[in-house]
Amino acid sequence: MNRHRQPPSPTQRLAFRQMTEDDLDDMAALLGDPDVMRHYPRPKTRDEALAWIDWNQRLYRQEGYGLWLVALRSTGEFIGDCGLTPQEIDGATELEVGYHVRADLQGNGYASEAAAACRDHARDVLRAKRLVAIIRPDNTPSQRVAEKIGLPFERDAISGSGLPVRIHATDL
Template structure:
């Protein structure tokens, strides 16, 4: 479990599926990515990612708003089990009622801290559709650089290297 100023990020439970399906199954909320067609599909998505957590040591979390205890999002670091081969990326999906409050930036910051300090990943990638300006701006603000457009998936690919201060050995201590 990870806590930020306003959020709790924890492993999803199958009992979260109904709350998560409110937005993971809503075309408006998921307009730039995959929409779950049914509650069963949402449960399947959770289960597939949890199997990957056991294998990889990371997977999406349920995002809980501390002030209400309500699930407002789902996402985290993962190598997409439905389209693998692109490497580790942060995915983030929020209920439309949570949009515009800075939760995405807070979430991505926590996910990158996990990538840098716990998982010690050398780099993290991310994708955003050209028309998803909010996500593109969030990624750039978090330190991701636009690498290229990937026509076969109609998305921009971004990448963020682990900060050099975290990858370099500590300087020698002067005596």
């Protein structure tokens, strides 16, 4: 699967690339923002943001995908991250689409645009058969994004960290 290391193709407004340590300032600000991380147990520290980058670099090497850095094509401005990660849910490993958009840029459709590009990448490049989004029950904006890109609500579950989640899923 390593031949698939390329990120998704650019969209009308967004470009994707692999994260590097040079992105630590942007990723630490994103993952440390209480608004962005309000559906997580807590915002991440700078060290945890570096671990997030390291985790994604490991995924790129091992799986050929991960969460990619998302930027505006027109200016190169950092938007957030979006991509694909293997997640264990109910004892099965599923391919998840995930996304984080800077709090000041939410509501512009960037998450839906990026997530749709990652869905297409999962289907067309990785040849994935199924895609899920694992979302906290109170995170209605992310649930709307999942539904907008064709991942309807499937079932309630408990995450690996013991939190209730909603599984949105579709066959690709």
